[in-house]
Amino acid sequence: MSENTMLSVRDLRASYGAIAALHGVSVEVAEGELVALLGANGAGKSTTLKSICGVLRPVNGTVTFMGEEIANKTPESILRKGISLVPEGREIFTSLTVAENLRLGAFASYKKARYEADLEEMFGLFPILKERLHQPGGLLSGGEQQMLAIARSLMSHPKLLMLDEPSLGLSPTMTDQIFELIGDLHKRGTTILLVEQNAERALEIADRVYLLKTGNIEFAGTPQQMESEVDIAAVYFGGEDAGESCEVVS
Amino acid sequence: MTGEFFINTLSLGSLYALMALGLVFVYGILKLVNFAYGEYIMIAGYTMFVLGTYTGVPWYFTMLLAVVAAAFTSYMTEIVAFRPVRTKSMSAMLVTSFAVSMLLQNMVLLVVSPRARAVPLPALFNESVVVFGVTTPLRNILTIVTAVVLLVGLSLLMKYTVLGIAMRAAADKFTTTRLMGVPANLVISVAFIISGTLAGVVSIFWVSRSASVDPLIGFAPLLIAFIATVIGGMNSLTGAVVGGFVYGLLFNALSIMLPASMLNFRDAFMFVIVILFLLFRPEGLIRGNYTEERVG
Amino acid sequence: MADRISSGGVARHSTPWLFIIPIALGAVIVNAFASPLVVGLYTYFCVTLMLVLGLQMFMGNSGILNWSYVGFMGVGAFASSILSVAPAVKAMGVPNMYPFLVELNAPIPVAILVGGLVAAAIAIVIAWPLMRLSDAVGVITLFATLIVFHVIMTQWDNVTNGPRTFFGVPFFTTIWIGAGAAIVTILVAYYFRESSLGLRLRASRDDRHAAMAVGVNMVAVRYFTFVLSSFIAGVAGGLWAHYITSFSPSTSFYVTEIFVLLTMLVIGGEGSISGAFVGTAIITVLRELLRQVESLINNSGVSLDVYGLTQVSMAILMIVILIWRPTGIIGGQELRWPLFKKKGVAEPASGAE
Numbered sequence: 083m084s085e086n087t088m089l090s091v092r093d094l095r096a097s098y099g100a101i102a103a104l105h106g107v108s109v110e111v112a113e114g115e116l117v118a119l120l121g122a123n124g125a126g127k128s129t130t131l132k133s134i135c136g137v138l139r140p141v142n143g144t145v146t147f148m149g150e151e152i153a154n155k156t157p158e159s160i161l162r163k164g165i166s167l168v169p170e171g172r173e174i175f176t177s178l179t180v181a182e183n184l185r186l187g188a189f190a191s192y193k194k195a196r197y198e199a200d201l202e203e204m205f206g207l208f209p210i211l212k213e214r215l216h217q218p219g220g221l222l223s224g225g226e227q228q229m230l231a232i233a234r235s236l237m238s239h240p241k242l243l244m245l246d247e248p249s250l251g252l253s254p255t256m257t258d259q260i261f262e263l264i265g266d267l268h269k270r271g272t273t274i275l276l277v278e279q280n281a282e283r284a285l286e287i288a289d290r291v292y293l294l295k296t297g298n299i300e301f302a303g304t305p306q307q308m309e310s311e312v313d314i315a316a317v318y319f320g321g322e323d324a325g326e327s328c329e330v331v332s
Numbered sequence: 333m334t335g336e337f338f339i340n341t342l343s344l345g346s347l348y349a350l351m352a353l354g355l356v357f358v359y360g361i362l363k364l365v366n367f368a369y370g371e372y373i374m375i376a377g378y379t380m381f382v383l384g385t386y387t388g389v390p391w392y393f394t395m396l397l398a399v400v401a402a403a404f405t406s407y408m409t410e411i412v413a414f415r416p417v418r419t420k421s422m423s424a425m426l427v428t429s430f431a432v433s434m435l436l437q438n439m440v441l442l443v444v445s446p447r448a449r450a451v452p453l454p455a456l457f458n459e460s461v462v463v464f465g466v467t468t469p470l471r472n473i474l475t476i477v478t479a480v481v482l483l484v485g486l487s488l489l490m491k492y493t494v495l496g497i498a499m500r501a502a503a504d505k506f507t508t509t510r511l512m513g514v515p516a517n518l519v520i521s522v523a524f525i526i527s528g529t530l531a532g533v534v535s536i537f538w539v540s541r542s543a544s545v546d547p548l549i550g551f552a553p554l555l556i557a558f559i560a561t562v563i564g565g566m567n568s569l570t571g572a573v574v575g576g577f578v579y580g581l582l583f584n585a586l587s588i589m590l591p592a593s594m595l596n597f598r599d600a601f602m603f604v605i606v607i608l609f610l611l612f613r614p615e616g617l618i619r620g621n622y623t624e625e626r627v628g
Numbered sequence: 629m630a631d632r633i634s635s636g637g638v639a640r641h642s643t644p645w646l647f648i649i650p651i652a653l654g655a656v657i658v659n660a661f662a663s664p665l666v667v668g669l670y671t672y673f674c675v676t677l678m679l680v681l682g683l684q685m686f687m688g689n690s691g692i693l694n695w696s697y698v699g700f701m702g703v704g705a706f707a708s709s710i711l712s713v714a715p716a717v718k719a720m721g722v723p724n725m726y727p728f729l730v731e732l733n734a735p736i737p738v739a740i741l742v743g744g745l746v747a748a749a750i751a752i753v754i755a756w757p758l759m760r761l762s763d764a765v766g767v768i769t770l771f772a773t774l775i776v777f778h779v780i781m782t783q784w785d786n787v788t789n790g791p792r793t794f795f796g797v798p799f800f801t802t803i804w805i806g807a808g809a810a811i812v813t814i815l816v817a818y819y820f821r822e823s824s825l826g827l828r829l830r831a832s833r834d835d836r837h838a839a840m841a842v843g844v845n846m847v848a849v850r851y852f853t854f855v856l857s858s859f860i861a862g863v864a865g866g867l868w869a870h871y872i873t874s875f876s877p878s879t880s881f882y883v884t885e886i887f888v889l890l891t892m893l894v895i896g897g898e899g900s901i902s903g904a905f906v907g908t909a910i911i912t913v914l915r916e917l918l919r920q921v922e923s924l925i926n927n928s929g930v931s932l933d934v935y936g937l938t939q940v941s942m943a944i945l946m947i948v949i950l951i952w953r954p955t956g957i958i959g960g961q962e963l964r965w966p967l968f969k970k971k972g973v974a975e976p977a978s979g980a981e
Binding site (some may be wrong): 135 | 498508509513515516
């Protein structure tokens with residue numbers, strides 16, 4: 083563990099009822115890094131993020147953020163510590179306007195003096211939001227909702243931004259935009275933990291990569307290492323041992 | 333439609349709308365049909381009885397304390413009974429609310445009496461006033477005015493305060509709201525306090541119709557709230573209000589239309605009408621953003 | 629499918645017998661040695677058990693709170709009583725009764741069966757649309773159905789004598805009838821739970837979409853179970869009526885009654901017949917104890933409304949159970965013989981590593 087490790091997940095185990103989803107996952111994110119967590123459907127990527135931010139209570143293992151143990155804390159307190167999750171499927175408040183969504187993103191860290199400046203910054207990153215500021219979130223397109231979701235999380239000035247499948251369901255053009263945006267955020271110094279099914283794009287911008295397979299880390303290293311050592315197609319489309327399914331434990 | 337019928341229905345509808353609103357506030361966020369809601373009304377009624385009969389507290393202060401008592405009871409039931417069960421199942425919460433309701437009812441029955449008690453009310457409640465040429469007891473007008481004030485106040489709260497935004501968000505997606513840093517307990521407690529406050533206000537006007545209170549007095553308003561809510565649509569505050577007015581209209585209309593011999597069956601008629609309505613439109617009159625899944 | 633004896637040395641279908649044997653033995657012993665008061669109490673326990681089991685069949689397997697259940701009990705009570713009470717008694721006791729009802733007469737066992745059938749018939753007519761509603765709307769609608777039952781039963785004095793007492797019902801439910809009915813119901817409830825219908829119902833409760841994905845027709849499954857459960861309620865209502873011989877709808881088939889049944893089921897555990905049995909036993913004993921407490925207190929000069937005390941105790945007990953162990957004392961699984969597994973017997977792998 084290096085000095086500027088921000089997030090350290092050790093031996094994380096999580097279950098949905100009787101079904102074990104994570105069998106001891108260890109992940110590290112250092113300050114300023116963009117770390118990608120890849121894997122096929124059902125590998126446990128979302129589960130990992132949910133366990134980190136408190137939506138799911140881990141069965142075992144530790145989650146240390148900035149030196150503090152957060153494994154059993156509530157989602158709202160973890161947000162206050164500086165971790166913000168952009169959930170899978172965006173989870174925009176559809177009956178609230180764009181402005182209200184953003185305002186809620188700033189709930190925990192609201193400072194009247196800088197709020198307007200924060201909003202302007204968001205409008206700079208996502209001009210479309212300014213256009214649609216007073217429209218209900220439900221009327222936005224998929225890509226616009228994704229941008230709103232990211233902006234909403236950014237309003238809390240998170241130390242660690244976690245994104246759960248941001249390109250899911252988006253058109254190729256939108257996907258390009260989103261990845262470009264994530265890359266920009268990274269360049270500006272935001273620490274990012276990115277969960278993606280779209281391995282190719284994620285590998286382009288990530289500093290380091292973890293590969294998750296049915297609840298276990300199969301690989302950890304740089305994108306270059308991964309491309310030379312791992313048969314990515316096999317992981318996603320099935321290889322000799324890719325027929326494992328989630329363990330069902332009584 | 334005579335002027336009297338109009339004022340009557342407006343007043344009844346306002347009361348029913350407040351009843352429904354109190355129920356929906358908790359339902360929207362927790363998705364819980366709170367059977368104990370009727371008991372908040374009952375507690376407020378007994379507060380008025382005790383204060384009015386045994387102390388010299390002036391009536392307006394008594395009413396205020398009654399509302400506070402209801403809000404406080406609501407808040408406490410959440411902390412003591414609902415919060416620990418929240419993480420278990422939906423059905424556990426529902427049964428808990430039923431148990432809390434029975435507990436409160438029977439505690440009052442034990443401590444006070446199963447028999448009805450008279451509640452002293454200010455004389456001006458029953459004084460007749462003339463509004464737009466219609467003679468009606470003042471309390472009808474007061475009901476309408478109070479309802480309007482509360483509805484406007486709550487709308488402003490929900491629309492323009494951060495708390496209101498947070499509560500609307502919580503009713504939409506509870507977990508995601510927590511991810512924004514909004515404390516779950518805060519939102520839920522506020523919902524229960526608002527619900528209890530509405531129950532307290534309802535109690536003032538409900539009790540004043542009979543000028544008495546008994547342990548089961550919360551049951552009828554609870555039922556009205558149930559039905560009005562499903563008529564209007566359980567997924568929006570607007571729906572609750574609309575449902576309340578529609579139900580009030582239905583009640584008064586049936587009271588006039590039914591032959592005297594069938595009047596005893598009025599409640600049954602109303603429920604059957606409502607049930608039939610639900611079968612064709614389970615989401616109620618006002619579609620919310622998230623519609624109840626119909627199973628089949 | 630699985631062997632009768634599964635791994636772990638547990639007899640697979642031993643559950644019903646865990647209760648049938650004590651019930652039968654209990655009936656013999658109580659009848660031989662106990663006072664008439666206790667005999668009556670035991671009989672009442674058996675009829676109540678039948679009621680709770682009928683409720684468990686639907687509620688425990690579907691997860692839906694059926695508020696209207698005691699309404700069907702009332703239907704069975706009235707239908708069977710109208711048939712079994714002699715016309716002369718009816719004409720006197722229920723002055724406004726429709727003449728054709730006054731004339732109706734049938735032997736008591738037939739009457740009780742018909743009571744169940746009438747309840748089932750009503751269920752057949754009204755339940756289908758009810759089963760299509762879900763969650764909150766369903767809860768409220770079922771509750772409203774209970775109210776409708778109540779209003780009709782307390783107002784339709786051409787049939788029920790209105791809110792007044794319906795009396796003159798011939799006594800029929802002896803301790804043997806009661807125990808026998810309870811035993812039959814245990815078997816019905818158990819084999820229902822283990823049947824294909826019961827399994828499908830439980831699947832739909834646990835995960836609605838998964839169940840639909842494997843072809844479970846949720847509405848149909850709920851519907852059939854509701855009708856069956858209502859039939860049991862009707863028969864139990866008839867047996868109950870022919871035990872207490874006079875009753876009034878204003879105090880018998882309403883919110884308090886469903887609360888008592890619910891308490892029994894929830895405390896024991898709604899997911900199994902073992903839970904239903906344990907819960908019924910505990911609450912029956914509790915109520916008797918409280919009755920003794922009342923006599924003691926009343927004899928010492930202080931009068932106390934034990935009615936309220938019983939409700940308060942049950943409510944507190946229910947809340948405690950829901951907080952501490954919401955699946956009930958028994959939890960969701962049936963008790964089997966042997967009750968405790970022997971050490972050293974290989975158990976299937978349990979828990980995440």
